[in-house]
Amino acid sequence: MYCKNCGAQIDPGAAVCVKCGYKNGDGNRFCHHCGQELTEGAKVCLQCGFAQEPAQPTAAPADQKSKIAAGLLGIFLGVWGVHNFYLGYTKKAIVQVLLGTVGTVLCGVGPAVSSVWGLVEGIMILVDKINTDANGTPLGE
Ligand SMILES: [Zn+2]
Ligand SMILES: [Zn+2]
Structure with missing residues (x-):
């Protein structure tokens, strides 16, 4: 028996x-x-005539995230990066949460930046410009 991926016995x-x-x-x-x-x-x-079983069709991933939910989170709660936490883009989400919270000390620019950022990403999610989560799983409806 040999590995079908690398050919090792x-x-x-x-x-x-x-x-x-x-x-x-x-x-x-x-x-x-x-x-x-x-x-x-x-x-x-x-070489040996052994029939190769067809590759298993990839089943729909069970943990598919909702595009609508992610988009709305981005639009309404994007100031704290909630949509990015939801989709698993943790690093980006942490930057947004920092902007949305301690960013207030910078004359309030932080939350302004992260809310616009979140809003834009929320819209991009809804119009399919962002259509996968951090694991590359396509978003569902
Ligand atoms: Zn292998
Ligand atoms: Zn063979």
């Missing part, structure tokens, strides 16, 4: 490839049976 009972960390059976670049490198999209291995 692996124990048939192994859960993951020790070389690349892919799940046993994941990947589509090498023959599971003989380790031969496959041509892209090959249905059978040219």
